[in-house]
Amino acid sequence: MDPLTRQRGPAASLVLALLAxxxxxxxxxxxxxxxxxxxxxxxxxxxxxxxxxxxxxxxxPRLLAAMTCGAALAGAGAGFQILFRNPLASPDLLGVTSGAGFGAALALLLGAGVFLTQSAAFAGGLHAGALAVACAALTRSGDGRLALILCGIVVGALATAGLGVVVIAAEPYSQLPSITWWLLGSFTRATGAEAVLALAPVALGAAILLALGFRLDVLSLGDEQARSLGLRATPLRLLALAAAALMTSAAVAVAGVVGWIGLLAPHAARRVVGERAGALIPASMAVGALFALLIDRLSTAFGPVEIPVGLLSAAVGAPAFLILFVVTSRRA
Structure with a gap:
């Protein structure tokens, strides 16, 4: 990273937060x-x-829920990308979102409240991410990044199958409509209590990732470099994974499955603040909050019928990511 980008990182992060x-x-x-x-x-x-x-x-409440969930998904996505040295890593591709969705849907099927739903989402997301990492380690592949993506896809498919079982088992007139609408992603039903309750795990996860700071930068260089500096790579990686999974699960529990924010926002923020974790994570959270506000506003802009934000995030995020990728590749 060039010195100019290093110097403007904190100021740019503050500007992005003010824009949000x-x-x-x-x-x-x-x-x-x-x-x-x-x-x-x-x-x-x-x-x-x-x-x-x-x-x-x-x-x-809806505004607070949108900003909290957008910031959580973007911050978790930035953490995953730094941690695994993979620009394609995100809560979606590593199976954490699907795992959190399965845990939360199962809790809703059993009639759990907000706290138990978030707890189930956290457990599902954490187990899904840990399973993907463990499977990638077992392969002992020369290209660890490819193995991690493939294992994440497998874990995500298993969690999606579990979601299908929950949908089949749900009562069609009382449980199924709410679970289906929740799986499509929406901030409509978010209450003030749920939005405030989600702030705690999101803030905790973000604080852990920011506290790790330069340690994440060292881990991105490889385990050997981390050990040469006296850092214990495995515990640090597990702690960062738990923090990112906590942020993801809190967002999923409040808004349902909303994709692409965790992948797109870190790439957009990286263009402004560079690669350092201390600047990239808060900048990504600001961009994610702003993007969530945009899609939430668009969801109500096409008439009386509200479009689920999960669908809009894919419709807007996928072309935006493609444009960003093409521009970045051509400049490189």
Whole structure:
């Protein structure tokens, strides 16, 4: 990474975070129940006009859920890409999202509440990621990156099969509609309590990844380099994996399966702040939050019927990633 990119990394991350906050203020200040920014700020302290307080009460939880989930998926995706030295690594390709989705869907089938659903999603995502890593280690392949992707696809397929079993077992009139809508991804049903509850695991996972900081950069160079500097590669990798899985599971438990954010946002942020984990992870979280706001706003922009954000994230994210990949490759 060039010295200019190294120097502008923290400042660029701050600018991206401010853009995400500005995007949130724009969403609240436009559309239904619109309120001017100064009224919204006053409403945060309980001194705003009734329309601003109503906008925060009705649209605030969904806005907070979208930003939290987008930041969580993007931060986890950046952690995976750094950790496994693989630009294609993401919660989707490594099976963590599918595993978390299976765990959460099973909890919903059993009638669990929000806390147990998030716990089940965390357990499913963690076990899926650990299984993918373990299978890749057993192959002893010369190209560990390819083995990891293939094992992640296999684990994701197994988790998807489990999801199919849950869908078949669900009661068709009471359980199945909610599980199906949740699997397509949506911020519609997110309550204030769920959004706030998701903040804790996301903040914890992000804090762990940021605390690891340069250790992740060293791990990206290989285990031998890490050991030469006195770092224990395996425990650090497992800790980072658990943190990324925790962030992913919290997002899946609140919004369902929303793909592409964890893959696209780190690539976009990397163009601005470079490869260092200390700058890339917060920048990716800011880009992910902004992208989630965009697709959530688009989901309600095509008429009275809301489009699931999981479908929109793929429809918008896939072409955007292709364009970003082509531009990057041609410049390289």
């Amino acid at each position: 906050l500005a995007g949130a203020a724009t969403v609240l200040a436009t559309g239904p129940l619109a309120a001017p920014p100064e009224a919204l700020i006053a409403a945060l302290f309980g001194e705003g006009p009734p329309e601003a307080e109503l906008a925060l009460a009705l649209r605030g």
